[in-house]
Amino acid sequence: TDDDGESYWVDVKPMPGALVINVGDLLQIMSNDKYKSVDHRVIMNTRNEARVSIAIFFNPGKRGDSDLYGPLPELVSSDNPPKYRNFTMPEF
Known part of the structure; x- marks a missing residue:
């Protein structure tokens, strides 16, 4: 957001050898906020x-409605308590 609190898009220019990763909501939760979910858009390359763009999606709904998701235990500690409760996909 800018100084007036208005949202705006940031142009991420390609850099040789760079890799841009857009993290989704579920990875933010599983990482206990180590990685942040972002709104993003793609504009046609006119320059x-x-x-190269590669989209990879994980569909946890295919695994079953009773599976629990939440912060990974390896990323939670007394110094870094869970920021999210465990949930099922129908709750998500």
Whole structure:
């Protein structure tokens, strides 16, 4: 957001050898906020610069409605308590 509290998009220009990863909501929860979910958009490349996009999606709904999701135990401690409760996909 800017100084007036208005949201705006940030243009991320391609850098040679760089990898941009957009994290989704579920990974934010599983990482206990170590990685933040972001709203993002893609605009058509009009600069004739090389660019490759790879979309990878994880569909936990295919695993079953009773599976629990939440912060990974390895990322939770007394110094870093869970920021989210465990939940099922129908609750999500």
